[in-house]
Amino acid sequence: MQTEKNNWRERSLYLIPVLGTVFYIWYILAATEDVVYTDYIRLINSYLPDVWDPKKFFVADIFTRMPVNYLERIINVVFFDYSTTFEMVLGALCTGAAALVLTGYCRRRRMGIFWYLSLMVVFFSLNKWEMITNGTGWCHFLAFAGFYLHFVIWDRVWERQTGAAHDPESEAALRQDARDRKLLKILPWLIILGTGGPYGAGYAAILILTYGFCFFLDRKKKGRPDYRHITYGLHVLAPMILYLISNAFAETEHAGATGRSILEVLADNWILFPKFLIKSFSSLVIGEEPLMELLTRMDRGMALCYLLGILVLAGYLLALWMQFSRRLYQISVFPLMLIFWGGCNHLLVLAARWIFENSDYGMSSRYALQYQVGILGIILTFGMAWKLWRTEASGEGRKKNLFPFWQRILAMAFCLVILAGNGYTTGMEIKKAPNREEYARGVREIALHYRDAPDDELESRMQYHHGPEKIRSALSILEEQKWNIFGGEE
DSSP states (O other): OHHHHHHHHHHHTTHHHHHHHHHHHHHHHHHOOSOOOTHHHHHHHHHOSOTTOGGGTSOTTGGGGOTHHHHHHHHHHHHHSSOHHHHHHHHHHHHHHHHHHHHHHHHHTTOOHHHHHHHHHHHTOGGGHHHHTOGGGHHHHHHHHHHHHHHHHHHHHHHHHHTOSSSTTSHHHHHHHHHHHHHHHHHHHHHIIIIIGGGHHHHHHHHHHHHHHHHHHHHHHHSSOOTHHHHHHHHHHHHHHHHHHHHTTOOOOOTTOOOOOHHHHHHHHTTHHHHHHHHHHHTTTSOHHHHHHHHHHHTOTTHHHHHHHHHHHHHHHHHHHHHHHTTGGGTOSHHHHHHHHHHHHHHHHHHHHGGGOOTTGGGOGGGHHHHHHHHHHHHHHHHHHHHIIIIIOOHHHHHTTSSOHHHHHHHHHHHHHHHHHHHHHHHHHHHHHHHHHHHHHHHHHHHHTTTTSOHHHHHHHHTOOSOHHHHHHHHHHHHHHTOGGGTTOO
């Protein structure tokens, strides 16, 4: 009876991702309108009205365009008259799918309820509002669900390989191992070439580093190399090379870039780079807009922003120290992968966005999806260490300070600060939902009267600064086809 009760409690954890997804969908409906703007202008001019045209699919930079978008675009046009709400809801559903993957991991690892709920609070925080309310980013949420799935599958394989798994030689375990190892070869091709886009670089880098790290650990332990690690690495490297070749043919738009070289910027304003990074770390506690509003009310300059950034960086360092001093990665490598992936994402955003020479740029909510993986890894690391201290350490182990009191205090304090900051951000974004919806109604109104709207107002409202003629071209396509905002017109 007790076992059945525990199983029911564990299965009930899956309700949390469902509730989080419902919350995201509610926010989308409360804060948005079904209207195209910003990135949609470029997409409409590039792919509509003939979504079936193979010439628009078989192009040199096909993989940078994330082929899964072509299928989704056909479905959207045929069944939903090119609805932005449909794509935003898809993004919410993909976020829910990723949360289910993390829930499965926490259930398998029997993670403490506090740490699991902390994970979900961060995961469904509205610090990502800019991505959530821009339907063009739905495939990025799908990509991250794939990333998490791949990492968790490798964690299962590594657990069996190190002998940490329960009964790794059973028939069921061997069948699962065979399936997992096939997926390790298949998933990178689907994810990197199908939906990964620019985010695939960090995903590929972390996988290759992880396979190399595990290869040497395994060789040291067993005295012989397991070349399957190299095989898995090649199955990541090959599609990544194809993506990079495809990306070489892509044409990008960078409105606002200064055009100066990195050497010029370093010589003139080297402090930009550390400020950019520290501010990007601070946005993981409180989102950019709520933080800037808070700083304005406090009249304390940027001191709080830098303090929060340093706090997050300290959390990274503490988690890494715990990982390597206690070799937690031998129990589960997944949290360590997330920590390095999060740090890698901060560096990738800096590498891509320093050209704007604005240290606030890295705080944008559009990057929270990338940044948050590091926080998830930190929380999981603290949860693993806490569980080890409470359930696996003997009395002697506790006396040896397996998880000293001061570390427990720091770990708990860090999580409470993250929870408070993300809770504050989410609360502020909920309050702003009516204002965002009102803004979207203004976008809808000017889009309906795009022919007569002043050029500067059209560009400003539509948040697209590459010429009013492109905006009018995109909206005329929708009007001719009676799609999106023009769908209800007679």
